[in-house]
Amino acid sequence: MIVVTGASGALGQLVVQGLLEKVPAGQVIAAVRDPAKVAHLAARGVQVRQADYNDPTSLNAALAGAEKVLLISSDAVGQRLPQHLNVVAAARRAGASLLAYTSILHADRSPLAMAQEHVATETAIGDSGLAHAFLRNGWYLENFDSRISGAAERGEVLGSAGEGRIAAAARADYAAAAVAVLLADAPQQVYELAGSSAFTLAQLASEVARQSGRPVSYRNVAQAEYAGALAAVGVPAPWPELLADSDAGTALGGLFDDGKALERLIGRPTRSLAQAVAMVLAR
Structure with missing residues (x-):
């Protein structure tokens, strides 16, 4: 069972x-x-x-x-x-x-x-x-849904991740990995699971601009300013501080991995940033 x-x-x-x-x-x-x-x-x-x-x-x-x-x-x-x-x-x-x-x-x-x-x-x-x-x-691509839709509307991605690279994958990719591990005869003790490719928030902004046909840029701000901006639009505590901290951690490499363990485990590349943006903009 x-x-x-x-x-x-x-x-x-x-x-x-x-x-x-x-x-x-x-x-x-x-x-x-x-x-x-x-x-x-x-x-x-x-x-x-x-x-x-x-x-x-x-x-x-x-x-x-x-x-x-x-x-x-x-x-x-x-x-x-x-x-x-x-x-x-x-x-x-x-x-x-x-x-x-x-x-x-x-x-x-x-x-x-x-x-x-x-x-x-x-x-x-x-x-x-x-x-x-x-x-x-690693991070779910779905975590960026509101940033993608907001960027298309406002022409800006706001954050405090600097040039940190994010190796995100779709929730479905991580679910497929869980299934593979649960059914494995001899699973490993640790799997570092991340997307097949990585992007910065500036690259996310560029991809939204490319697909939407509208100008979109990334504006990097201090961690405290980003937390304040999230709180100002109604994000409930403790999420503004946690999300801003996660952006700051991204700048330090916390959400990057290029080992492709997830891709090997599920037998295919993970969902790309371009695919994720297309899915959000199509809604």
């Missing part, structure tokens, strides 16, 4: 769908807070079990009989570690043969503040004695 936690989320649903292309539905368990959100998966024969990262009892029940578990990291920034520890404990009780975890690119040396909870989770998993695989995912 393969359990996917957070299976009602965007990444989780893609992973479950990918698994269904490879294994019988009865071998897949979707662990979700609200089973009603994945009724379509239950209709396909997937076992849907209620699970809340904050509720160890629900996790014990959801992971019962699990052979392999994919722990998709929580979106509750600042509360992730105790939630993740609950899943790790439940995986141990279930006697899982593999615990895969969606971490962050180069977690052990990342300059991004977001990496801290991932590092702590990786340490806990390593100390648990469970066989594990850390899927250190």
Whole structure:
């Protein structure tokens, strides 16, 4: 049995769908807070079990009989570690043969503040004695959707990433990698997963300009100014500070990797920046 936690989320649903292309539905368990959100998966024969990262009892029940578990990291920034520890404990009780975890690119040396909870989770998993695989995912191309659409409207991409290169890939690419690892006979302990090609925010602006036919430029500002700009347009706390920190970390190389491990794992190049821009502008 393969359990996917957070299976009602965007990444989780893609992973479950990918698994269904490879294994019988009865071998897949979707662990979700609200089973009603994945009724379509239950209709396909997937076992849907209620699970809340904050509720160890629900996790014990959801992971019962699990052979392999994919722990998709929580979106509750600042509360992730105790939630993740609950899943790790439940995986141990279930006697899982593999615990895969969606971490962050180069977690052990990342300059991004977001990496801290991932590092702590990786340490806990390593100390648990469970066989594990850390899927250190780079940035999602989807993270740039609002910047792409906004750039086409306003003629500007704002940020504090300097000339930092971003090896981003599509959520679907990372989901395909998770499926490959879950089904591997002998997975690695660490995968540094990033896009097949990288770009700067200036190059993102140029690509939006090329495809939209409108002038678009990149304006680099101080980290604090970028955080303030995000807050001013209504981005809720703590995201302005975290996103600005991520841009600053990008300037330090935190979101770049050219090892092409993701491309090799899924057997194809990842979605390109040009493709991502085209998809956003077509909406």
